[in-house]
Amino acid sequence: MPKEYRTIEEVAGPLMLVRGVQHVTYDELGEIELADGEKRRCKVLEIDGGNALVQLFEASAGINLESSKVRFLGRSMELGVSEDMLSRIFDGLGRPIDGGPEILPRKRMNINGLPMNPAARNYPQEFIQTGISAIDGLNTLVRGQKLPIFSASGLPHANLAAQIARQAKVRGTSEPFAVVFAAMGITFEEANFFMESFRETGAIDRSVMFINLANDPAVERIATPRMALTAAEYLAFEKDMHVLVILTDITNYADALREISAARKEVPGRRGYPGYMYTDLASLYERAGRQKGKNGSITLIPILTMPEDDKTHPIPDLTGYITEGQIILSRELYRKNVLPPIDVLPSLSRLKDKGIGEGKTRADHADVMNQLFAAYARGKDAKELMVILGEAALTDMDKLYAVFADEFERQYVSQGYYTNRDIEETMEIGWRLLRLLPRSELKRIKDKYLDQYYEES
Secondary structure (H helix, E strand, O other), rough: OEEEEOOOEEEOOOOEOOOOOOOOOOOOOOEEEEOOOEEEEEEEEEEEEEEEEEEOOOOOOOOOOOOEEEEEEOOOOOOOOOOOHOOOEEEOOOOOOOOOOOOOOEEEEEEEOOEEEEHEOOOOOOEEEOOOHHOOOOOOOOOOOEOOEOOOOOOHHHHHHHHHHHHHEEEOOOOEEEEEEEEEEHHHHHHHHHHEEEEEEEHHHHEEEEEEEEOOOOHHHHHHHHHHHHHHHHHHHOOOOOEEEEEEEEEEEHHHHHHHHOOOOEEEOOHHHHHHHHHHHHHHHHHEEEEOOOOOOOOEEEEEEEEHHOOOHHHHHHHEEEEEEEEEHHHHHHHHHOOOOOOOOOOOOOOOOHHHHOOOOOOOOOHHHHHHHHHHHHHHHHHHHHHHHHHHOOHHHHHHHHHHHHHHHHHHOOOOOOOOOOHHHHHHHHHHHOOOOOOOOOOOOOHHHHHHHHHHO
16 A cells, blocks of 8 residues: 655645655656545656655645645556557546546556667658648658648648548558547647547547647646557557557647746746757657567657747757658748648658659659659749749749749649548649640659650640
8 A cells, every 4th residue: 555645845836845755756656635535646756855846637726735645656657558549539648538438458558658779660661641742742751750740820730630630541551550649738629620520530430539628737738648659659569550640739748848847947948948858859759660570650740830930949940850851831821722731842751752652652753743842943933033023024934933833832732621632643733733834844754754644634
């Protein structure tokens, strides 16, 4: 039986100091019992000799220092896992909130996981089809990759996240595929949007959802992505499933980290975020990947809103260092009603070359991708020149590229949130756009592909 302590010295906001403890360890779970028998959960943040600083998972209101007692449970936070988690919705601490029964766990796993040994990793190389042309055609997602979406406040990243969760699949295989979706610090309205979207399309049947609302405690927000990744590790590495993990919004997670750091009176780093934020984010992102000897995989799409649309803000900056590229949403495209507003030029998937080509997508994929990038970039330059110098200053070819840029945004990037394009359709739209340009301009495509596809109409 765990020893009880009646030595609560102080409660300050979400933190509580307990004196005279023995054999208590960092990150250990505890239970506070109030005078009326109510129990609340907490975890150890810091140990200093016989003093334990603990953080409360619930509100601190009503805790009487004289009559409340604390028990430490001798274990870290765990998640009970089982295949029955699929099609279920949980709160940020892994408790069911969909009205269904409690999960009967096959095993209990520490939510902090174990970092994957780099030598035990397999290289990501299998194409995941999201059904979104701007991703599949130009910034391809590969199984086992970490590919964040950089958004900004007011942009429709929630719609894009729901679309990827609904549509993503690995082609040409019947291997089991699951989605683990974790939302941190979102409003009830957003949570409702995600739950309804998953239910309406049937995507819930292969999904596990963890929802942490904006009014839930900050410490729960810290646990939510770890709960999701623990569920993903179980499904991927013990049940051989291919798991897509979507975490939204990492900015809310980082703000919770800053709030807790400030409560502990730690020395702040850039913009008030703790100095260890890089390490903390890496401990999440690096749980994705493929392991040698295991069939399953974890592919991770973290979504973050860049404060003040600033790419150099610590959260997108550090995330960019740890992950393999980024998909960037553009406010300018959103104003033009291009949906999803993916800005393909600054976006990048560092592993795209590994997931495309013959046997994966199509043999002409790399050439078409390079040519579309080049033509769109030149078209954007032509449009900027047009604004400065007027249309009369442009050559006929520049005008053609300017038309190409507009058509590219209208036909290729803008597809709405309910259009699911397979890679063949995406490639065909690419060729249709390239036919707007003379064949002599398509210098990045091999002649054999031009002979095969350019003349088709």
